[in-house]
Amino acid sequence: MWVETKINQESLLIGSFYRSPNSRANYWELINDSIRKANNTVLKFIILGDFNTDVFNNPSQHLTDILNQHQLYQLINSPTRITETTSSCLDLIITQSPQLVTRTEVLPAICSDHSVPCAYVRNTVIKNKPFKRIIYNYSKLNVDKFCNLLRQVNWINIIENNTMDVSAINFTDTFMTIAKQ
Secondary structure, three states: OEEEEEEOOEEEEEEEEEOOOOOOOHHHHHHHHHHHHHHOOOOEEEEEEEOOOOOOOOOOHHHHHHHHHOOOEEOOOOOOEEOOOOEEOOEEEEEOOHHHEEEEEEEOOOOOOOOEEEEEEOOOOOOOOOOOOOOOOHHHOOHHHHHHHHHOOOHHHHHOOOOHHHHHHHHHHHHHHHHHO
């Protein structure tokens, strides 16, 4: 199952997969086809699922081929199913864009013998700080008055005996004062 969602106005596909431990080999082709369709969109995606293949000890060649074919990254590095005698990673988080995920962790099991893999998706919101700006309406400019005021300024005094920075500040302040008039 795929769900399209938005994070900060950017669409993202979230895929949920379950592969039964006794499913036929052609089920991997269905998974591959579904991922191929998602990969053919412009959207980034994250897949969450129980693939019932241990990526630590004996990963399915089918899964390995799918990851390589689509240049996908498997992000879970801790066991998700622990028994008295075994420890395996069956529940995966997969994406073609690992930079989407800030971190992953495996949470305790809730109502299953599997722990819960969890991904924290990057949620950077760039907030623009409000600022004031002055907009000049040049259609109301009295060109003669503006030019006369500029001619009355002793520009040499503004830049003489000053550093370049101070001269630039003095020039800008003087010019803007006249423009505001």
